[in-house]
Amino acid sequence: xxxxxxxxxxxxxxxxxxxxxxxxxxxxxxxATLTGIAARRLADxxxxxxxxxxxxxYDSDKAKLAAELGRAKDLFLGNAGKATRTVWRExxxxxxxxxxxxxxxxxxxxxxxxxxxxxxxxxxxxxxxVLMEAGRPILVVPPGLDRLKAxxxxxxxxxxxxxxxxxxxxxxxxxxxxxxxxxxxxxEARLEGAEDVSELLARHGAHVTTHLLHxxxxxxxxxxxxxxxxxxxxxxxxxxxxxxxxxxxxxxxVTRDILQISPLCCLMSH
Numbered sequence: 001x002x003x004x005x006x007x008x009x010x011x012x013x014x015x016x017x018x019x020x021x022x023x024x025x026x027x028x029x030x031x032a033t034l035t036g037i038a039a040r041r042l043a044d045x046x047x048x049x050x051x052x053x054x055x056x057x058y059d060s061d062k063a064k065l066a067a068e069l070g071r072a073k074d075l076f077l078g079n080a081g082k083a084t085r086t087v088w089r090e091x092x093x094x095x096x097x098x099x100x101x102x103x104x105x106x107x108x109x110x111x112x113x114x115x116x117x118x119x120x121x122x123x124x125x126x127x128x129x130v131l132m133e134a135g136r137p138i139l140v141v142p143p144g145l146d147r148l149k150a151x152x153x154x155x156x157x158x159x160x161x162x163x164x165x166x167x168x169x170x171x172x173x174x175x176x177x178x179x180x181x182x183x184x185x186x187x188e189a190r191l192e193g194a195e196d197v198s199e200l201l202a203r204h205g206a207h208v209t210t211h212l213l214h215x216x217x218x219x220x221x222x223x224x225x226x227x228x229x230x231x232x233x234x235x236x237x238x239x240x241x242x243x244x245x246x247x248x249x250x251x252x253x254v255t256r257d258i259l260q261i262s263p264l265c266c267l268m269s270h
Contacts, residue, residue, distance in 0.1 A: 001171045003030040007106035009099055009130075010038040010076045012068060013120035015112055018146035020079040022265075023110040025147055026139075027084045030172060034084050035106065036076035038069055039091040039098040040122045065092060072123070095125040103134035108169070113142045113259065113266075127259055131240045131270050137169035138240075140259065140266045148265050151178045152233040156185070156224050156254070159193040162239025166269035167197060170237040171204060173267070180206045181231055185213035186220040186254070221257035228264055240268040 008023035010016055020036065027034040043061045069090045080086050091098045103109050115124040127140045139148075150173045157163055174180055180201055184194040191212045198210045215223035228236055241255045258266055 001168070003032050003107045003172050005035065005106045006030075006032045006108045006110060007035045007037060007099070007103060008076075008110040009095070009112065009115070009125040010036045010072045011095070011112075011115055011118075011120035011123035011125065012072060012075070013112065013115055013118035013123070015115075015118045015141075015143040015145075016072075016120070017075055017079045018144055019110060019112055019141050020076055021081075021146040022141055022148055023139075024080045024084045026108075026110075028081065029176075032085075032107070033087060034080055035087040035089060035102070036073070036080070037089045037091075037095075037099055037102055038072035038076075038123060039093050039095045040065060040068070041094055042092055062092075068123070095123055096129045099125050099130055100133045103130070103136045106136055109134055109136050109138045111138055111140060113140050113262065118143050127268075128242070131268055132242060135270075137166065137267060137269045140262070140268060142263055142265070145265065148235060150176070150235045150265075152231055153177045153180045153235045153237060154224065154228045154231065154233045155180065155182045155197065156236060156238035157182050157194045157197055158184070158239060158241075159190065160239055160241070162241055162270055164239075166237050166239050166267060167201075169269050170235075170267050173235065173237075174201060174204065174206050177206065179231070180208040181211055181227070181233065182208060183211045183213050183224060183227055185215045185223050185227075186217070218253065221254045221261070224254070224258075225262060225264070234264055236262065236264050236266045238266065238268055240270045242270070
């Protein structure tokens, strides 16, 4: 398996530049094309009594959006590096909707872990909807990281289709890793399934070990992160578990906690 196309969400938040540099470094490593995407909706004017005033407000916001998209493009090109093959796309639409639609042309989608908290504002592309709808593996990047070595990888294993897809998506990273740790934690922890995954990865040439983590209910994410810290890992691979209720994304405990607090990059698949 290979990665030929990487797509990164671009906004004007504090960590946007570092996220682009991280994605560009991965694109260079895998010989992939890097596509940057930025989008936001025009402001909703709502009911108006004065058509001329509404037109002025619309024109003003349209000009503001054009300027903001220009800044986002400059940020992308300025941090992508000259050696990377790049494509730029922008749109007047919801950022998550655009990224989900455009993800059909990507092997991997890179998003910020907390763009709203990072100051991305209306350009924010939160990872939850992208994870659930894009049909592509996503790399969730915490604020401030501009490089992912992926020399030591933790696979948070749960015997479910989401985790199986995540492991498959991670094979290009696993092939170059120094060490891979397959861990099973919590009430559903099973060494047998984790050992089967380890055996598979060993056949792919990985240096892999299997670990059973004992974690009380509600502490699984913390235990996985503590284990990753002890192993000096910088990438967690896991399935993303959740469902939609009228477009409100509801995640299982471990997925929710990892999306909120992980200081490490997470490669996730739904």
